[in-house]
Amino acid sequence: MAGTNTDLVIQLRQAILFQRIRTIPELSRVLSASFPTVKKHLDLLIAHGEIDEQVSELSNGGRPAKQYQYRAEYAQGLALYLELDAIGFQIFDAVGTNLSFGTEPVEKNQPHVPALIRLIHRLLEQNPHISFLSVGVAASVENGQVFFAPDYPSLQQVDLKGVLASQFDVPVVVENDMNAAVIGFHEGHQRSQQSLIYLYLGKNGPGSGILINGQLVRGSSHFAGEISVVPQYDKKTFGQAIARRQTALDPQTIDAISRLTTTFAATLNPHLLIFNGSEVTEHDLEQIRSKTAEYIPEAHIPLLIRSHWETDYLNGLTRLGLQLLTEQPLSANRRTSS
Amino acid sequence: MAGTNTDLVIQLRQAILFQRIRTIPELSRVLSASFPTVKKHLDLLIAHGEIDEQVSELSNGGRPAKQYQYRAEYAQGLALYLELDAIGFQIFDAVGTNLSFGTEPVEKNQPHVPALIRLIHRLLEQNPHISFLSVGVAASVENGQVFFAPDYPSLQQVDLKGVLASQFDVPVVVENDMNAAVIGFHEGHQRSQQSLIYLYLGKNGPGSGILINGQLVRGSSHFAGEISVVPQYDKKTFGQAIARRQTALDPQTIDAISRLTTTFAATLNPHLLIFNGSEVTEHDLEQIRSKTAEYIPEAHIPLLIRSHWETDYLNGLTRLGLQLLTEQPLSANRRTSS
DNA sequence: ACTACTTATTAAAATATTTTAAAAAGTAAA
DNA sequence: TTTACTTTTTAAAATATTTTAATAAGTAGT
Numbered sequence: 001m002a003g004t005n006t007d008l009v010i011q012l013r014q015a016i017l018f019q020r021i022r023t024i025p026e027l028s029r030v031l032s033a034s035f036p037t038v039k040k041h042l043d044l045l046i047a048h049g050e051i052d053e054q055v056s057e058l059s060n061g062g063r064p065a066k067q068y069q070y071r072a073e074y075a076q077g078l079a080l081y082l083e084l085d086a087i088g089f090q091i092f093d094a095v096g097t098n099l100s101f102g103t104e105p106v107e108k109n110q111p112h113v114p115a116l117i118r119l120i121h122r123l124l125e126q127n128p129h130i131s132f133l134s135v136g137v138a139a140s141v142e143n144g145q146v147f148f149a150p151d152y153p154s155l156q157q158v159d160l161k162g163v164l165a166s167q168f169d170v171p172v173v174v175e176n177d178m179n180a181a182v183i184g185f186h187e188g189h190q191r192s193q194q195s196l197i198y199l200y201l202g203k204n205g206p207g208s209g210i211l212i213n214g215q216l217v218r219g220s221s222h223f224a225g226e227i228s229v230v231p232q233y234d235k236k237t238f239g240q241a242i243a244r245r246q247t248a249l250d251p252q253t254i255d256a257i258s259r260l261t262t263t264f265a266a267t268l269n270p271h272l273l274i275f276n277g278s279e280v281t282e283h284d285l286e287q288i289r290s291k292t293a294e295y296i297p298e299a300h301i302p303l304l305i306r307s308h309w310e311t312d313y314l315n316g317l318t319r320l321g322l323q324l325l326t327e328q329p330l331s332a333n334r335r336t337s338s
Numbered sequence: 339m340a341g342t343n344t345d346l347v348i349q350l351r352q353a354i355l356f357q358r359i360r361t362i363p364e365l366s367r368v369l370s371a372s373f374p375t376v377k378k379h380l381d382l383l384i385a386h387g388e389i390d391e392q393v394s395e396l397s398n399g400g401r402p403a404k405q406y407q408y409r410a411e412y413a414q415g416l417a418l419y420l421e422l423d424a425i426g427f428q429i430f431d432a433v434g435t436n437l438s439f440g441t442e443p444v445e446k447n448q449p450h451v452p453a454l455i456r457l458i459h460r461l462l463e464q465n466p467h468i469s470f471l472s473v474g475v476a477a478s479v480e481n482g483q484v485f486f487a488p489d490y491p492s493l494q495q496v497d498l499k500g501v502l503a504s505q506f507d508v509p510v511v512v513e514n515d516m517n518a519a520v521i522g523f524h525e526g527h528q529r530s531q532q533s534l535i536y537l538y539l540g541k542n543g544p545g546s547g548i549l550i551n552g553q554l555v556r557g558s559s560h561f562a563g564e565i566s567v568v569p570q571y572d573k574k575t576f577g578q579a580i581a582r583r584q585t586a587l588d589p590q591t592i593d594a595i596s597r598l599t600t601t602f603a604a605t606l607n608p609h610l611l612i613f614n615g616s617e618v619t620e621h622d623l624e625q626i627r628s629k630t631a632e633y634i635p636e637a638h639i640p641l642l643i644r645s646h647w648e649t650d651y652l653n654g655l656t657r658l659g660l661q662l663l664t665e666q667p668l669s670a671n672r673r674t675s676s
Numbered sequence: 677a678c679t680a681c682t683t684a685t686t687a688a689a690a691t692a693t694t695t696t697a698a699a700a701a702g703t704a705a706a
Numbered sequence: 707t708t709t710a711c712t713t714t715t716t717a718a719a720a721t722a723t724t725t726t727a728a729t730a731a732g733t734a735g736t
Contacts, residue, residue, distance in 0.1 A: 005692080025714070034694050035715080062713025063701040195558065210605065212550050219607025220533065223638040229604045231597040231633055234572045259569040263601060266567045267548070269557025295569055300561040343722080363684070372724050373685080400683025401731040678736085685730065692723070700715070706708085 006329060008033060008041050013326040016051065016070055017095065018187070018319075023065035042068055048330060050074050050094075070095050075325055076129040078120070079317035081136035081177065082112055084151060087119055091127060094325065096318045111154035117167060124168065133164055133172045134321035136180045136313060138207075140222035144174045147222050151204070171324045177313060178209035178225055179216055184316030185274055185307055186211055195270040197302075199227075199260075200309065201279045205239050212268065232259045249284050258291035261301065265292070270302045277306035344667060346371060346379050351664040354389065354408055355433070356525070356657075361403035380406055386668060388412050388432075408433050413663055414467040416458070417655035419474035419515065420450055422489060425457055429465060432663065434656045449492035455505060462506065470509045471502055472659035474518045474651060476545075478560035482512045485560050489542070509662040515651060516547035516563055517554055522654030523612055523645055524549055533608040535640075537565075537598075538647065539617045543577050550606065570597045587622050596629035599639065603630070608640045615644035 011031050015021045021030055028038045045051040049071065056067040074094040081088045085108060090101040106115045116135075124130055137160070139149030144161020146152075165172045175183075182198040198209040208225040210217040217224045228239030241256035249257075257280075261273060275285065285304045292301050349369050353359045359368055366376045383389040387409065394405045412432040419426045423446060428439040444453045454473075462468055475498070477487030482499020484490075503510045513521075520536040536547040546563040548555040555562045566577030579594035587595075595618075602608060613623065623642045630639050 023714090036695095036717090037693055039715085040692095060713080061703065062711080063703090063715080065714060195555075208605075212555055213553055215551055215553070217533075217550055217606055219638075220609040220640065221607060221638045223603060224605065224607040226604050226607075226638075229634050230601050232569060237633075263568050264605070265561065266564050267546075267562065267602070267605065268555055269559060269562040269564075271558040295575075296567050300557075300559045300564075302558065361684090374687090374725095375723055377685085378722095398683080399733065400681080401685080401733090403684060680733105680735085682733075683731085685728105687728080688726085690723105690725070693721080695720070696718085698715105698717080701713085703710105703712075705710085 022067045077321035079134045134317040135174045180316030181312045182209035184312035187319045196272045198274045261292045262295040273302045276309040360405045415659040417472045472655040473512045511658045518654030519650045520547035520549045522650035525657045534610045536612045599630045600633040611640045614647040
C-alpha cells in the first residue's frame, strides 16, 4: 500500500492498545512522529477496521482532541494453558476482554499435543473469529520450542509453535507459565520500567518469573527463575526448606522465603515481589517482611504483595496473544471466511 | 545544519566506534537507513573531522567498499577513579587508546571532591585536548549523583556529575566501580546480548556488577549486586563466609562462592561469571565449578572465567566516556581553543 | 586480454515526513 | 455575547529519505 510505514503501524497499535494513548497529539509525542504522519496511518487502520474514532467531551483548555481506540470486535484470540490432567482455555477479543472460558480433561498418561490439537480444532470451528493462539506451559520454552518439560514428557523437545502454526495457519506464541504470569501482572499494573519477580511456591517445587526493566529474563540455558535449588542453609536448599510446609506457613518456611527475598534484594534489588495470593496471607507477608528486615536494611526490601496467580497467568497469555496481533502486517491479519 | 538527523549521526558514531562496522553497505543494513542517507551523514562527520575515509584492498567479489573509521585524534577523554587514599587517572583518545596514566595521593581524612577538582584542573591545563570526563567510584550512583558511599563520607549525597560539569563545562559521566567493570569487560569481548556478572571478593566485603541482555541492573534502591548479605548457611551470609579467607582459597570459601554461583545460575542463569583474576586462580575456578556441580546440573553453570579487574574497570570508564562523546550534538563537541 | 559476474557508488526520480501557517473548535472570563 | 486565549486539525510548502536505474570498479575464469 502506498505510503505505509509498517513499523509505525505496529507502534501505533501497541501505543493505543497497551499504553492506552488515545489522542493524536499524544501519539505524536510518544512515537516521535509528526501529527500528519500519525493521522495518515491512523486513517489506514480505521479503514482497515482496526480502530474507531470518537469525538470526546473532555478538554484541557482548547479544542478537545478526538479519541482513538482499538475495536474490540476486530479479532478474537484463544489462550490455552496445559495442566497435568486438563487443558484450560479462554477466548478474548481484540482489547483483551474475556468472552468465554472452559477446561477440557486430558486422560492420565495420554500425550498432550494431540488433545491440544483436537481442542483447538473444535474451538476454531465453534468460533470462526479466532485468529491467533497463545499457549502456556509449565516448561522451559525458547522461541516457541519446548526445551525441558519434566512434567510433560510428551512435550519434551517439541516445536509447539511450529506444529500449531502450520496446523492452523495462524500466528502462535508459546510461553512458560511463570513468564506469562509476570507479564500478565506487569500489564495489569502499568509499572512500565520496573523490575518484578513473581514467586510461586507450588506443590511440586517453587518457580519464579523475572522481569528486569520491563524485559523477561530467560537465562542462557532457560534455567532462569528455577529457585528451588538455591542453597540457603547448611544442608538445605530453598526447595527443601519449604517442602514440608502446610497451608498455614510455619516459621521455617517464613524464614526460607525471607532468605530468598533477601537474596533477590541483594542481587536484582527489584521493586516488587509478587506472591500467589492463594499460597500466602497478608499476615504471612508481614512476617516475611519483618524477618527479611533482620537480614537486610528495610529500605532495600522490595514491596511484597499478593496477587491472583491464575488471573495473572491468563492475562499474560492474553497480552502475548495481543502482542502477536499488533505485529501482523496490514491486511494480512484476518482469517478471511471466503 | 540542513538535512541533519541528529539521531542517525549518533547511531553512526556508535556503530563505527563500538560495533566496528566500517562500510556503508553494512552501516546501511545495521541502522536500516538507505545508502545515500548514510553517505550524506558520513560526509558530514568527515567534514567535521570525526571520521576518516580509506580505500581498502579487501573485496568479497565485486568492487570493494570504502572503509570508514573514527579519527583517534578527534578528541581526548579523561577517566578518573577514586580510591581511599588516591585518585587514579587515564587519558585516552577518541578510539579508546590509552595515552597516559597516573595516580595522585589523597591525604587521609581529606575530602575527595576538592582533590579531584584540583587534579582535573591540572590535567586539563596540561592537556587541552581533553573534552570529556568519566569518573568511577565505589559507591552507588544514580544519574551522576552519589547516593550511598560508606567508604567516602565526603561524597555522600553529592551531585558529582553536576559539580564537575558546571565547574569544567564538559560532558561528565559518573559510575559505580563494579558497573564500570562489567561494562568494560562486555565492551572488550563483544558479547552483545549476553548476561554477565562480575564478581569482586574485595578486602572489605564483596560486590558485583550485573548486566542482563546488555543492560545494567541498578535496582530499585541502588542496591543491586550487594551480594555480601546473601544468606547462605544456617548462620552465615556470603560476606561472612568468605571474610576469613587467605590469599589461597580454603574449602569453606570455595563452597561459599559455589553457593553464590548456584544462586545466580538458579535466578538469572547468566552466560558468564567473571572473577577478579588476582583473587582466584584457574585451579580455584575448577574447584568452584565441580563444587557447584554438586548443587546444580552442569549444563546450567555459567562459564567461569578470570579477568583483569583494573583493566576492565578502566575500559568501562573509557567506554562510558566515549559513549558521552558519541551522544554530543554535531559541532558542539570540541573545547575550542579560541 | 577479454568476458561474465559481483558489488559499490552516484545521480535522478519518486515518496514520505516534517515544518509552517492558517483555519476550526472549543474554554473561560469580562 | 463578545473577546481573548488554547488547543486541535487541515492544507500547503519545504525537507528528507528511499527507490530505481545507470555507472564505476573490482574479481575470476577462459
